Amino acid sequence: MSEDEKAPAREIITDYAQAHFRYFRTADxxxxxxxxxxxxxxxxxxQGTTGSHRQELMVGLFRDGIGVFNGTAMKEALDLIEALALTEDVQPVHIRVAPGFDGATWLDLGRDDGRSVRIHPTGWDIRVPDPQEVCWRRTQLTGELPLPVKDTDGKGIDLLLRLCNFANAETECLAIAWLIGCLGPDVPVPAPFLTGPQGAGKSTGGRMLVRIIEGMTGDLRRAPKDEENLITAVAAGWVTALDNLSHMTPELSDAMCCIVTGAENVKRALFTDGDVFRIGYRRPLLLTGIDVGVIRPDLAERLLPLRLERPRVRRTEAELWSDFAEVLPVILGSLLDLTVQVRAAQADIPTDLRMADFAHLCAQLDAATGLGALAAYRASLDDLNDDVIEGDLLAQTVLKHAASMEPGTEQRMTSAEWLHCLTGLYTGEDFRPLPKGWPTTGKVLSDRLKRLQPTLAARGVLIDWGRTNASRYIEIARPAAAPPASAQEAAF
Known part of the structure; x- marks a missing residue:
């Protein structure tokens, strides 16, 4: 064969690639x-360590006896393939959990053979998903899960609760609700915050919860020093677990709020002046620690406190994790069984809670099992409101002022007038010094009150903003107490 009749190397690579691989693009x-x-x-x-498509293509060409090609031919072929793929239909890729057809959801088991769990309205089964339905993306954080056991009769849930040191039944049902929420790709779930005395096994309990979803390689990590590194870690996995938090900066608190309810980050592409790429993320988040100090109100609405207690009998790490690995297939099978039951249960959607999707899931769990998860969730939010108030002197001062008001009355003043009023109430007759972080202007006060608005409303103090012809005002109201049920009935 003459040199002119030989096919260029880039054409050989392109023909092989299109015969053995499907190429598509995502929305970004x-x-x-x-x-x-x-x-x-x-x-x-x-070009990551998990294996690039370039390496995959080179290995396939070599093993199929087609040949070994130089870098120039491979680059030209991949450039052409990429250009052709940009005209194809858009399809998303997913990490660990994905929506499927006909109301089903999928759980990636992280296996080389591609077998995954399909959770559908009538049950769950293990199969390889149709590539047109689900495309998995894997990273170094994607661990392998064992094949779940069928027909466990709920035994796995009991085994899990025996291994964890949860303080009470309320904490146990909230942990179960969170695990079920992690299997839903479209349900924002609050971040469990595992607390308890020293030696209560907070880190161990956090690892167990994470490894039910992420496999035995899943682990806790230290909180990154900046938001960018945190977002990078979050985008590369499904459950993000931060260990031993002792302090929470405002920047970290805001980043956690975005992770729980979802956000998007736009960054400049490397080696370009104008091009950008987008990182969208909404992931389950888990935290451990004894005390993180003052909790901001917006984060408090997105937390799920799980209290642990010190175990009476200590076990070695090797024994504990050996037992956990042995029962993990049963735990995962029981969790999948319970997830199917909960999704089939009918329950009203609570409309008064910030995380309404998770509150609805708790109501469905109650309808399926009668555990009382929704009441436990409401009680946990009430405790978090107390924590916010205890750590915020401005909130305490507003509540003190509201206590002096008659029920059913309201007061309107400008932000500057409210600042003068509340500052005088705090300093008192002895003129004690103002604490660090006290508002210094009416604008700062107004912004602080907007953050505290849900917390104060939970304590019966309503704050609203309005405008008259002369100026803007802030209204603080103390609603009248609801009349007894007998009085309400007599009114009709």
Missing amino acids: GTVYAQRNGHPVARPIRS
Whole structure:
């Protein structure tokens, strides 16, 4: 064969790639490669340690006896493939949990053979998903889960609760509700905050909860020093667990709020002046620690305190984790069984709570099992409101002022007038010095009150903002107490 009749190397690579792989793009323009019949997709530009598509393609060409090609031919072929894929349909990729067809959801077991769990309205089963339905993306944080056991009769839930040191039944049902929420791709779940005395096994309990979803390689990590590193870690996995928190900066608190309820970060692409790429994230988050100090109100609405107690009998780490690994297939099977039951249960959606989706899940769990998860969730939020108030002197001062008001009355003043009033109430007759962080202007006071508004409303103090022809005002109201049920009935 003459040199002119030989096919260029880039054409050989391109023909092989299109015959053995499916190429598509995501909404942000990233092009992925998916081996035919396999649900795992890799970005074609990935150079990570989990294996790039370039390496996958080179190995396939070599093993199939086609040859070994130089870097120039491979680059030209991949450039052409990427350009062609940008004209294909858009399809999302998912980490660990994904929505499927006909109301089903999928759980990636992290296995090389691609087998995953399909959770559907009538039960769950293990199968390899259709690549057109689910595309998995895997990173170094994607661990392998064991094949869950069928027909456990709830035994796995009991085994889990025996291994964890939860303080009471309320904490246990909230932990179960959170695990069920982690299996839903569209349900924002509050972040469990495992607390308790020293030696209560907070880190161990956190690892157990994480490893039910992420496999035995799942672990806790220290909180990153900045928001950018935190977002990078969050985007690379499903459950993010931060260990031994002792202090929470306002920046970290705001970042955690975004992780729980969802946000998007836009960054400049490397080696470019104008191009950008987007990182969207909403992930389950788990925290451990004895005390994180003052909790901001917006984060308090997104937390789920789980209290642990010191165990009476200590066990070695090797024994504990050996037992956990042995029962993990049963735990996962029982969790999947319970998830199917909960999703099938009918319950009203609580409309008075910030995390309404999780509150609805708790109501469904109650309808399926009668555990009392919704009442426990409300009680936990009430305790967090107390923590916010105890750590905020401005909130305490507003409540003190409201206590002096007659029920059913309100007061309107400008922000500057309210600042003067509340400052005088705090300093008192002995003119004690103002604490660090006390508002210094009416604008700062107004912003602080907006953050505290839900917390104060839970204590019967309503704050609203309005405007007259002359100026803007802030209204603080103390509603009248609701009349007894007998009085309400007599009024009709």
